Amino acid sequence: MSLFDAYRYDGRRAVVAGGATGMGAAVVDVLLDAGAEVIAMDRAEITRDGVTAVSLDLSDKASIEAAVDGLDGPVDALFSCAGVADGTPGLERINFIGHRHMIDRMVDKELLGRGSAIGMISSAAGFGWEENLHNVEQYLAVRDFDEATAWAQEHGRTDYLWSKLTVNAFVAQEAMPLLKKGIRINATLPGPTTTPLAKANADTWLTFAEDYRAEVGIEASTPLEQAYPLVFLCSPAASGITGITVVSDAGYFSSGTSKAYQPAVDAVGFMRMEF
Ligand SMILES: NC(=O)c1ccc[n+]([C@@H]2O[C@H](COP(=O)([O-])OP(=O)(O)OC[C@H]3O[C@@H](n4cnc5c(N)ncnc54)[C@H](O)[C@@H]3O)[C@@H](O)[C@H]2O)c1
Structure with missing residues (x-):
């Protein structure tokens, strides 16, 4: 045993929802190298x-329940990675409601026990969650899968931005109740990352903060660079961290918030608007 073992996953079991491509696939790669059963x-x-591959459609309640109920033992880390862009039918379920239903079912069935952790992926779109909390709270209070879907559709809240605001607020709101059960929950908020999803929306997703990257001399993030902090957050090494969304955007939003980089100030102001 060495102190560094707290960063590893030997003897630990991880579920990666959205593990086929992009950041989720990179999380799978890191977990396997870290010794996890995936x-x-x-x-x-x-x-x-x-890895053990399981079919999962997060827009479909029955599919989520079948995937969870098919698990034959406890889970030490759940990575909620899957996500889709605006224009995809079922976005409100895939990006948030489905992940939450999966978490709730795993908790109810005591598959996530003491010492386990959940890692979600948010987005720049969720940056203004604190300014929008009073709006998002009404939605979060609707816990049932079908009722939450109906709420989002009736209130015109089936878009990407809203789904990511809710992820961040959910992570913050759930920290305490989950910790009473010994479970931690955190998220990352990646900057533009070269995944199939971002490449399919390259005009908007990969041009975001391009000026900043040119100025500091970096490229858009790789999926692996996003997997590392997420895997850390669900490892025992992060046992003191819960309820936090880690902004993994190479400093863009911090530079705007602090006014260190003037062109990012407007972007920060925009993301903190009430939506
Ligand atoms: N790429 C970026 O620039 C970027 C930036 C910020 C946040 N994000 C977020 O990162 C997360 C991962 O996205 P990515 O960029 O790796 O994209 P990706 O498309 O490579 O990965 C998303 C995965 O989700 C899966 N998926 C989609 N719909 C599903 C469904 N109904 N049920 C189950 N799985 C489904 C896809 O098959 C895919 O494997 C998403 O939540 C996305 O919103 C991406």
Whole structure:
């Protein structure tokens, strides 16, 4: 045993929801190297060797319940990675309601026990969650999968930005009740990352903060660079951290918030508006 073992996953079991491509696939790669047993779940085919592949459609309650109920033992870390862009039918379920239903079912069935952790992926779109908390709270209070779906559809809240505001608020709101059960929950808020999803929306997703990256001399993030902090957050090494969304955007929002980089100030102001 060494102190550094707290960063590893030997003897630990992880579920990666959205593990076929992009950041989720990178999380799978890191977890395998860290010694974990990995169950990768996705709507798309999972081609990675060394994992148990499970079919999962987060827009479909029955599919989520079947995937969870098919687990044959406890889970030490749940990574809620799957997400889709505006224009995808079922976005409100895939990006938030489905992940929450999966978490709730795992907690109810005591599959996530003391010492386990949940890691979600938010987005720059969720940056203004504190300014929008009073709006988002009404939605978060609707806990049932079908009722929350109906709420989002009736209130015109089926968009990407709203889904990510809710992820951040959910992570903050759940920290205390989950910790009473010994479970931690955190998220990352990645900057533009070269995944299939971002490449498919390159005009908007990969041009965001391009000026900042040119100025500091970096490229858009790789999926692996986003996997590292998420895997850390669900490891025992992060046992003192819960309820936090880590902004993994290479300093763009901090530079705007602190006014260190003037062109980012407007972006920060925009993201903190009430939506
Ligand atoms: N790429 C970026 O620039 C960026 C930036 C900020 C946040 N994000 C977020 O990162 C997360 C991961 O996205 P990515 O960029 O790696 O994209 P990606 O498309 O490579 O990965 C998303 C995964 O989710 C899966 N998925 C989609 N719909 C599903 C469904 N109904 N049920 C189950 N799985 C489903 C996909 O098959 C895919 O494997 C998303 O939540 C996204 O919103 C991405």
